[in-house]
Amino acid sequence: MSVVEIIRFAVRGLIANRLRSLLTMLGIIIGIAAVILLTALGNGASQYIQGQIAGLGANSITVLPRQPPDTAGTDGRPLTQGDVRALADPQGAPDVASVSPVVSLQGTTVEAGRARTDATIIGSTPSYFPGANIQLGTGRVYTEADVTAGRKVILLGRTVADDLFGVGSDPVGQDVLVRGVPFDVIGTLAPAGQGQGLSNPDENVLAPLTAVQGSLTGFGDLTQIVVQARSTEAQAAAESEINSILDRRHGIDVPDNRDYQVLSARQLADVLDDTLGAFTLLLAAIAAISLVVGGIGITNIMLVSVTERTREIGIRKALGAPPSAILGQFLVESIILSVVGGVLGVAVGYAGTLVPLGDFRPVVLPSAVVAAVGVSAAIGIFFGAYPARRAARLRPIEALRRE
Amino acid sequence: MTAGTGTAPLEQVPHVLDVRKLSKVYGSGETAVHALRDVDLTVRRGEYVAVIGQSGSGKSTLLNMLGCLDAPTSGRYLLEGLDVADLDERQQAVLRNRQIGFIFQAFNLIPRTSALANVELPLVYAGVGRRVRRERAQAALSLVGLQGREDQRPNQLSGGQQQRVAVARALVTTPALLLADEPTGNLDSASTRDVLGLFDRLHAAGRTIVLITHDDEVAERAERVVVVSDGRLTEARARR
Numbered sequence A: 001m002s003v004v005e006i007i008r009f010a011v012r013g014l015i016a017n018r019l020r021s022l023l024t025m026l027g028i029i030i031g032i033a034a035v036i037l038l039t040a041l042g043n044g045a046s047q048y049i050q051g052q053i054a055g056l057g058a059n060s061i062t063v064l065p066r067q068p069p070d071t072a073g074t075d076g077r078p079l080t081q082g083d084v085r086a087l088a089d090p091q092g093a094p095d096v097a098s099v100s101p102v103v104s105l106q107g108t109t110v111e112a113g114r115a116r117t118d119a120t121i122i123g124s125t126p127s128y129f130p131g132a133n134i135q136l137g138t139g140r141v142y143t144e145a146d147v148t149a150g151r152k153v154i155l156l157g158r159t160v161a162d163d164l165f166g167v168g169s170d171p172v173g174q175d176v177l178v179r180g181v182p183f184d185v186i187g188t189l190a191p192a193g194q195g196q197g198l199s200n201p202d203e204n205v206l207a208p209l210t211a212v213q214g215s216l217t218g219f220g221d222l223t224q225i226v227v228q229a230r231s232t233e234a235q236a237a238a239e240s241e242i243n244s245i246l247d248r249r250h251g252i253d254v255p256d257n258r259d260y261q262v263l264s265a266r267q268l269a270d271v272l273d274d275t276l277g278a279f280t281l282l283l284a285a286i287a288a289i290s291l292v293v294g295g296i297g298i299t300n301i302m303l304v305s306v307t308e309r310t311r312e313i314g315i316r317k318a319l320g321a322p323p324s325a326i327l328g329q330f331l332v333e334s335i336i337l338s339v340v341g342g343v344l345g346v347a348v349g350y351a352g353t354l355v356p357l358g359d360f361r362p363v364v365l366p367s368a369v370v371a372a373v374g375v376s377a378a379i380g381i382f383f384g385a386y387p388a389r390r391a392a393r394l395r396p397i398e399a400l401r402r403e
Numbered sequence B: 001m002t003a004g005t006g007t008a009p010l011e012q013v014p015h016v017l018d019v020r021k022l023s024k025v026y027g028s029g030e031t032a033v034h035a036l037r038d039v040d041l042t043v044r045r046g047e048y049v050a051v052i053g054q055s056g057s058g059k060s061t062l063l064n065m066l067g068c069l070d071a072p073t074s075g076r077y078l079l080e081g082l083d084v085a086d087l088d089e090r091q092q093a094v095l096r097n098r099q100i101g102f103i104f105q106a107f108n109l110i111p112r113t114s115a116l117a118n119v120e121l122p123l124v125y126a127g128v129g130r131r132v133r134r135e136r137a138q139a140a141l142s143l144v145g146l147q148g149r150e151d152q153r154p155n156q157l158s159g160g161q162q163q164r165v166a167v168a169r170a171l172v173t174t175p176a177l178l179l180a181d182e183p184t185g186n187l188d189s190a191s192t193r194d195v196l197g198l199f200d201r202l203h204a205a206g207r208t209i210v211l212i213t214h215d216d217e218v219a220e221r222a223e224r225v226v227v228v229s230d231g232r233l234t235e236a237r238a239r240r
């Protein structure tokens, strides 16, 4: 009996039991599609977030004050304008492009007529915009002159503008009250979308440093200093220059005792990379589980299929089918099921990745495709072979007696 | 025990079937059923034997054993001088395929498969090519009067038609030994006559036939009738 004959029997068997064949394949299709889709989601999310981090301004470095660990109770030295001037010195810090002193106040009430909302007000200098990678929406950015004169001009984040003046409005030229102090709106920020960086820039309002200090915070310490490195490559060098200058100015002997902290998008990217790795692993685990569940489905249906057709096997044996022909027929059936199911599963999974999800698109991992198809084929063949082998060994009359 | 009293010297006649002290017990312990008890039977080449007996007496059990579909609990069974117990699975499959045509009491057609494909099946396992297979299967179907019904499936055929497909399937390989378990049980008198006529011709052509029946008219046609009662075999009569 030839292989062609065996394949013909297998195909005929599958067609004769259309519904069952389809259901079996459905299990495989879902399993494989799930693996491809979930890993593609993880991969796409990872690429998307990496893109977002790049958008944060790869050259941006933030210096924050912090409590030195072994001086509990006594505050460290705050960040001051003196620090800003020292960092801006091209002699001491040749890799620094710009330095922006920042004061900020969270939960500040902003009002326009009857409308009011809470925002974070950030006072800084014009170099803060490129330094923190803030994009202008409408109007203009405040200037050095505005800072020098302490003019009460303000730029609103998109959410704040929407809350106060209506969705999509352009409030340039209007007035707002920030904790009762009037400011002229000179611009809005481009919508950043949720979750760019650690806080939401859409909920910020930006004004000249001097105006914020003069009317709201007083001329005291800085909340943070935003430094822009000359280039992405110069970032590490800029970070160490910042460390050495501030260590000297703050009298720090060992890095552990620092009363300030240097953060950069580079570091953030490292942390997020780790997080994303774990996230992708989680998705892969879920996908693997769905594949196993699919595999159990195949096994189950193969067992049912063979059991249900034990009588047919008995007839075939009685007519002189050798055990190898019986085994071959069922093996080929399960191979066809897993291969066709596998191909369809890849197609469905791939089609699923074409559906755009918000801003990011899933990216198919070729290795996941190979693994999913390989595993399901292996499961199908192994678990198809087992019941078929058992059936092929039955005595014809025993097989015939099964109903 | 041998049969054919008054015929040629037994030693010189090759026995197609030679059954010695064959027993079959189903189950064990309290519920054990002794379906066959120490049955001896020899059948010469070309003999036409009818097996009769009450329902549940063990006829089918015996025939299954003769068809290598089941293994005895004890005793020996020689087919063409070969001890079947010595053959492995594959060899037994070849034996069933080439030597034996088996007609089941319950037809045993493969469901959802056309009459033609059912009849072709033994030829497929014999390795016969497609075209030849088709021709021979069609010829076998016309022999049982089913030409034109090749593409019908078992569930689209009457009981008698299914029986005849089963007969065609058993004949298609032109086996030397034909074993039939009530082949006319589901046929009307006309079809019965057709099938029995067919058996007569096969017998005349030298085939060995062992047939189970309840019908005296059917048993009439055989050269020899053996009776199974309660698992024991007795010779009823020898004719011709």
Ligand SMILES: Nc1ncnc2c1ncn2[C@@H]1O[C@H](COP(=O)(O)OP(=O)(O)OP(=O)(O)O)[C@@H](O)[C@H]1O
Binding pocket: A401, B026, B027, B033, B034, B035, B053, B054, B055, B056, B057, B058, B059, B060, B061, B062, B105
């Ligand atoms: N698989 C089995 N398990 C247990 N007992 C069985 C089995 N098959 C048959 N028997 C018993 O063996 C005995 C002989 O059965 P068998 O089928 O050979 O009878 P039969 O002579 O062919 O009857 P019928 O004319 O009704 O077909 C019966 O008592 C039956 O109950």
Ligand SMILES: [Mg+2]
Binding pocket: B059, B060, B061, B105, B181
């Ligand atoms: Mg019976």
